[in-house]
Amino acid sequence: MNAPIRNFPNDFPPDEAARWPDVARVPDGPTVALRSSAAAWLFRHASRRVDVRVEYPDGELSGLRSSGVQPRMIIRRPEAFARRVGADGLIGFGEAFMAGDWTTDDLVGVLTPFAARMARLIPRPLQILRSAVLPSQPRSEENTATNTRSNIARHYDLSNDLFATFLDDTMTYSSALFEGLTPGTRPPWSDLADGQRRKIDRLLDLAGVGPGSRVLEIGTGWGELCLRAAARGAVVRSVTLSVEQQQLARQRVSDAGFADRVTIDLLDYRQVDGEFDAVVSVEMIEAVGEKYWPVYFETLDRVLAPGGRVAIQAITMPHDRMSASRNTYTWVHKYIFPGGQLPSLRALDSVTRRHTDLRLVDVHAMGDHYAETLRLWRERFVGRHDDVVELGFDSTFTRMWEFYLAYSEAGFRSGYLDVHQLVFDRDRGQRDTR
Incomplete structure (x- = not known):
């Protein structure tokens, strides 16, 4: 209701x-x-x-x-x-x-x-x-190392039980990749979990993850990518700033018998050390903030082993709209994702060329899949309104989240937003200093 x-x-x-x-x-x-x-x-x-x-x-x-x-x-x-x-x-x-x-x-x-x-x-x-x-965006929400944990906590630490009311069994909070999706089709709820696994598997394939791969995941979510990478025989280090996500992801990893292959740390991406054959990150770049995109990609470049690949999934917007709205404080900032900033493909290509040896080598758009993912989440959330209230969330909160899910779905249905799986490879040539 x-x-x-x-x-x-x-x-x-x-x-x-x-x-x-x-x-x-x-x-x-x-x-x-x-x-x-x-x-x-x-x-x-x-x-x-x-x-x-x-x-x-x-x-x-x-x-x-x-x-x-x-x-x-x-x-x-x-x-x-x-x-x-x-x-x-x-x-x-x-x-x-x-x-x-x-x-x-x-x-x-x-x-x-x-x-x-x-x-x-x-x-x-x-x-x-x-x-x-x-x-304008308040300075207290800028994604400095000091502020980022509180920004993340305001959304992801609301309650694992809240997210469980509308996510599927994989507890995956990003766009699924449905099989055979065509304009006008409406995948049923029963297809969502498989769509999430398909999305993760495609990203792991793009990063070349297999037996023995050393994998870094930036942004753990609730652990599904860790589980699927470990099932391939990879050794995974995942970092998150959400206490709630870390606790549940660790439990899921332990229950699956992969505790010896997966480490999940409460750590800012800027503090990651080590060397990895693959770096993967699903819809985390949106929480970094434009000012820190160079630091984010410099970190990826620093920890990537020779011959390694970076594969990320990123929500994007047209470059002209990104430029026009980059300093605007929005409803989404105030109530949903403090400190967030959606990039454009052009911006991501530019920042990696200017600041790293990474080069964007593969792009796969799947915005129509996100629209359907959000529809399924929204319908589930609205249908379980009473369960959300029983968790202690009031009617203003439920209206806010219904608006957030619908607002996001509308962005993808209209083409104002898109989501891409992106692959970055290392180029040992000269960096672009333009």
Whole structure:
């Protein structure tokens, strides 16, 4: 079941309001009033260009005129919605959903058309004001060696039981790779675990992992890659900054009988030493931060043995959008992944050429597979709402996570986001100093 719609603010429990102050409070003041008027106009202007039916309490309708069935976005509290968006942009848009200022029975259907036109929704002359009116990323969330552990803990240490409510038995929290996926197909839940194993096996193949391979994994997750590499006869060292993940991954490794082949350390990637025949990392680069991409790849280059390979899976975005949004503090930063930054393929190729002897030699895109992975997670999460509440998470949290999963799915369905498996090989030529 879905979390209930709030009749803000009367039914916002005091303890929940204390946990979510920026959701419980609607921004106020003369500056907000001015900006909310502009936000209301801009949203109406933008919504007329997307295939979504926007409904207001007074009966007004907005959205691209379409003869087909459109997803419905219901604005229940227009003033609160406009104030939030006016004060904080897309952060306010997400908080408005968390508060129930707007609702829908098709969240992905609403978000996907907006994501598809993300770069064109705001008139170009107003885009130059982005840095002046929107929040910047706080220094406390920069991914220094000091801050990174707390950034990781805010997401991955929420509760292993929480993640188990919507992940499959492999406890793999990244894109699966489905067999025979074609446009319009919807893999069933029963295919997800095999899709996750297929994704991992492909990455291990790309890195050349076999009997006796010395493997470094950066970002343990809950241990499935360790298990599958060890089953091939590899010796694995995996590092993570999540206490919860380390504990469960170690237990899974022990239960599988691979404790003699797998070591899982609570360690920052910058502190890794040793030499490895293969370095693998699944959707961890997104948590590094652009400032530290050179350090990340320099570390990989430093520990990679002669003849070794690096294989990573990375969520990417178009380079122009990465450049335009690199300093923007987003709803995802505030509530889901503090300190994160999605790279572009161009950026990853450039940083390795400038700072390492590694060269990008193979690219495999699989964004449509991530959209289906996220759909399955979202449907599972929503369907197990009561189980999530029993774990101690309130209704604001469940609405936040539903929005996060749908927001991510919409990004991949629209093509705004992609995910790639990438292989880096070592080039002993001159580094690019341009």
